[in-house]
Amino acid sequence: MGQEKRLILAVVLMLGVVALVNVLFPPQRPAEPTGEQDAEFAPAEVTSPAMEEEAATEPPQISAVVDSATVPGLVPAEEVVSDELSLEDTVWVTSPIYRLGFAQRGGRLVSAEMVRFESLAEESKGQSVQLVPSGAENFFTHQWLVGDDTLDLRRVHFDIQPRDGLSLASGGQPQVLRLVYSYPGTQFRVELDYTFKPDSYVVDLAAGG
């Protein structure tokens, strides 16, 4: 093969490679969902078949404690809406790399600022990157399926300890933020322990009923 032919071959190969990048590698196409498309989002129905089976055959022990007939908290979310909604105190966890805000209502994440990254968007240019959209309702909220009922924790009031939040210093020890929901008049409580490590974007969550 002559040199000119080699060159043309090389050019064709180069163009082929570039074409592959442009044409054959579009942003990854989402895989077709294989599951039930019509799944309702009503609390008691939001389960995979595997979950439903498990719930039906092996209810968690907490079902003995939490009963919809005796514990009014175990009703759909809409009915839980109460004056607790006004309790919007946010507890902050600050570290050298982020600033996270947890609301008492639902114990949800309401703010996640990445303090080492500046926003490039026109409307927030120069500010820290904020990952949680304004008004986001269910970041890290919980609904626990108990038999046919759902314990909806999305709008209940969590007591957060320490109330002043956490301040993590670089190189320091991990610290725990505890979110506790206690249903008045019962022994039922939910504890969510978030363990934060300085200089890490990883947060460990340990929950117990």
Next chain:
Amino acid sequence: MMGLGPGLQSNAWDPENDYRSNLTYSAMGLEDVTSQKVEDLEPGERVTLDGPFDWVAVRTKYFLTAVVLPVDADEEGRFGGLMIRSLPERYRAQAVASFPLSREGDFQRTIYIGPQDYGRLKAVGRDLDKVLPFGYKWLEPVLRPLAGAITTLLVWMHNFLGLGYGWILIIFGIGIRVVLFPLYQKSMRSQMATMRVQPLMKEIQEKHKNDPQKLQQEMMKLYREHKVNPLGGCLPMLLPFPILIALFFVFRDTIEFRGVPFLWLPDLSQPDPLYIIPVLMGASIFLLQWITMKSSPPNPQMKMMMYVMPVMMVVLFLRFAAGLNLYYATMNLASLPQQLYIAKERKAAAKAPPLGKKAEEPGRKSKT
């Protein structure tokens, strides 16, 4: 069940484009990642991704929130599914991940809230780094480790040398060319050797055109005698391409290059707003071809390619990340000294008497 929020807020130069192209819910199945772009959902549409999943996540181009089954946790605690419902607001959805509780109602999860930093995602485990897309799945086994290695090397160079990523890319481009120097040299010499024995090859082809077996034997003998490897000229020239493709993905999604300015470039991960780097890249291709052409026998096709090829490459690379263009232009420019040296050798080789009987006939000697 655990809520995964309505999606993430984009902080990119062009949030609309970020939402449209990148806002995706993903989940890691037993073998692969399943994803659902929010853009592809009609308002109110519901989609269920069926598990079991090791992790569920929502991401934009550079940031990610993921809930992961801890590495040491029982695999029975995997997520059963991820249910997504598109909201009336554009690029907003509600996602809920289901997973079984223990009889005591206890569970553990690892949460990641932060940048899509390859090293950090890899450290979380459960293949969370696979949330970064790499085009077609069949290319992933090659591209993912290569892109990971390149990212790690660039970050290490940045930290070790204390230089900005623009300069690191220039050093990296030169380094790649230096590493490939011996291979490229061998390739070019192999090409010259092949050219030199071409008259003999033609003679053999004519002599044994009716006996393919004999033709093959004679050709192999010729290759052995003159130490010619017919593939030796091509393969080394292809080596930079996997790196180029891997870099395409590195610049597309790697947080390290996000918003990193260099000289007049506001962001190495974005196209050059003044198009200087792509044009420089095209000029470097033109220059390399011009040197090759000057030292080769006249060829109209080659001359045409010398003009067409750079233009095509500039058009193709115009909207690619400036960092990718910077690397490619640097690598091309760094190969100029070698190209000049090879051209000199080629000229000297062309002056040597050609091999073969026909070549020795008057008037058949090639010009230089």
